[in-house]
Amino acid sequence: MAEVKLYGSWSSPFSYRIEVALKLKGVEYEFIDEDVHNKKSPLLLKYNLVHKKVPVLVHNDKPICESLVILEYIDETWEGPSIWPGDPYERATARLWAKFFDEKCVHAMWKVCWSKGEEQEKLKKECTELLKILESTLSGKKFFRTGETIGMVDVTGNFVAYWFGILQELAGLQVFTKEKFPNENLPPEDKLAAHFQARFRAVAASK
CATH class of the missing domain: 3.40.30.10 (Glutaredoxin)
Structure with missing residues (x-):
């Protein structure tokens, strides 16, 4: 084995x-x-x-x-459900979305939670625009690839659905909400919230 x-x-x-x-x-x-x-x-x-x-x-x-x-x-x-699309064009598109999450979304959404003042306001606008792109792409679907099957883009985008929802709440932001983006889910993660809350306290104590 x-x-x-x-x-x-x-x-x-x-x-x-x-x-x-x-x-x-x-x-x-x-x-x-x-x-x-x-x-x-x-x-x-x-x-x-x-x-x-x-x-x-x-x-x-x-x-x-x-x-x-x-x-x-x-x-x-390993055998099992395919994560990456088999079609070359769909596979290339999945790579593009994965880069979008890692190079655009994660960077901006992480940074906005730890910034202040004018920089935070600028980043809030940037994050909102990024989320609008994701919202229009989902267009009522549950998953990116077909709407019913989880795939590469959904796996790489977990930061938006889980981590950013908790981080923005702890930072006192209202960027990603169900009212603004009804196609996205914000599942509760108590352990993750406690982890980041401790990090916010550590940052505040170091200043």
């Missing part, structure tokens, strides 16, 4: 997307929860020499780094 280990962090949306993919494929794995804010394990540093960050998937002692690369590896290695 193949040995699969995932070096990640329970609070990381990038780790979470790998867990979703493994569960969709029915792959058994061991999760190693890394303390990414204090002391990373020697094995994580060994497996990810370039970026030294989570997630890292180790399959039969071979490490694969970077979440999008890992997702593609999982889809090609």
